[in-house]
Amino acid sequence: MKKIVTIIGARPQFIKASVVSKAIQETAGLTEVLVHTGQHFDANMSDVFFDQLAIPRPDYQLNINSGSHGDMTGRMLIEIEKVLLKEQPDWVLVYGDTNSTLAGALAAAKLHIPVAHVEAGLRSFNMQMPEEINRILTDQISSVLFCPTDSAMANLEREGFNDKPIQVLQVGDVMQDSAEFFAQQATQPQGFELDEGFILATLHRAENTDNPERLAAIVTALNHLHQHVAPVVLPLHPRTRNVIAAQGLTLDVHLIEPVGYLEMIWLLQRTGLVLTDSGGVQKEAFFFGRACVTMRDQTEWVELIEVGANELVGADTQAIIKAATRNLGRSVQDENELYGGGVAAKRIAEFLASKSK
Known part of the structure; x- marks a missing residue:
């Protein structure tokens, strides 16, 4: 049984985790430990998502919020490291580009635990954005990068990832999985x-x-x-x-x-x-x-x-x-399945189940 420690902390990550956690539960050979950093701590920004989306309640609630980027990231790094030392997972799964993402990836990398980054390869090319710094650094220290789009794959190719010992996979976007699953x-x-x-x-x-x-x-x-x-x-x-x-x-x-x-x-x-x-x-x-x-x-x-x-x-x-x-009032059509057609979570879970440390 492979153990995955999943790090989440902000609204978009709750939504992504809702479908990936479901896929993990449905995939033989996988078990998940959920860590909520507390980055979004207001009940309307956090608790409601766990209630509505049937996300498993976090195994660890770190309650880290309110502070500068450095302060929050540093405190998260300290506490996540404690969790990883206790749990000894096969994988650490992180999402997106928040302080929680970077802290989780860095804690795992320092302990030589493989990091899987969901929504990898995105770039705004604006280094004034803290999110851009977080996503670039997370990609660099991950073991596998789950890309949502062709453009994300192209970004990583331009940055030389084809020559790095990092697996880069296009799986589609888990946000589409979520949208389709919860639309009704x-x-x-x-x-x-x-x-x-x-x-x-x-x-x-x-x-x-x-x-x-x-x-x-x-x-x-x-x-x-x-x-x-x-x-x-x-x-x-x-x-x-x-x-x-x-x-x-x-x-x-x-x-x-x-x-x-x-x-x-x-x-x-x-x-x-x-x-x-x-x-x-x-x-x-x-x-x-x-x-x-x-x-x-x-x-x-x-x-x-x-x-x-x-x-x-x-x-x-x-x-x-x-x-x-x-x-205003203009509709748009997804004619080319830009984001993978709604099966990204299944692809991620199957990959993690197939790999060892």
Whole structure:
């Protein structure tokens, strides 16, 4: 029996782990130990995902949150190392590009435990983003890289991974697995009464929220769209809410509390447009056939730009307004199975079961 220690800590990782943990449970010869770093600790950002998605309750809850990147990553590294020394796993499985990802990978690599990185090979080519640093370093110290797309594979080839003792595999994107699996369980957010066709917005990326000029430009655009184009629905992260208040800005949109994944799917199924600075939400929009406008200067999901499903507008007020108005109500189609067709989790579990240390 091969033991996998899975490290998660943030909303996108809960969603990815929901389907991969299910695949691990269904694959002979595998057992999983789940470690939650606590990076997202608010009940609406964490507990609700375990409840809704039937993710096994964490075997270890580290409760590490609130602090600088270095402080959080360092504390996670210390505590994850203790878990790994106790559990002695065959694999450490990490997801995406958070501080939890890097801490888990680094703790394992220092102990010579093989690391499997789900969602490997993504690049924004913006080293000002902490996520970019996390994903590059994690790829470098992993033993196997599970890539979601052709472009991710190409990124790693350009970086010389073909000549490194690291296995690079394209398995598809586990986020598509999740979207398809949970689509029939979508749940209406409590008290939500708007008709279909609203603009669904998310705003949390540090490059926007920590830059006063970018944040003010985005808030101005959201307010204009809400007043003149279509209702803007914004599930607002507590940190973003506090930053907006501290900057003296006012959001005149339809604010709701952060929603669970099943509520987010319900909103995606009914929105007329997704307007976001999130990485994962760009793909979620595509999975449900919705056009997306992304308020960032780069995106890791370049294939969505190439097929016209997504448009990059940065934090320019007029560019956001024009793109949102132009794309509102436009549907998109997945004609080429860009993300693997919904079987990535099974491929990951089968690979881990087939390999030894």
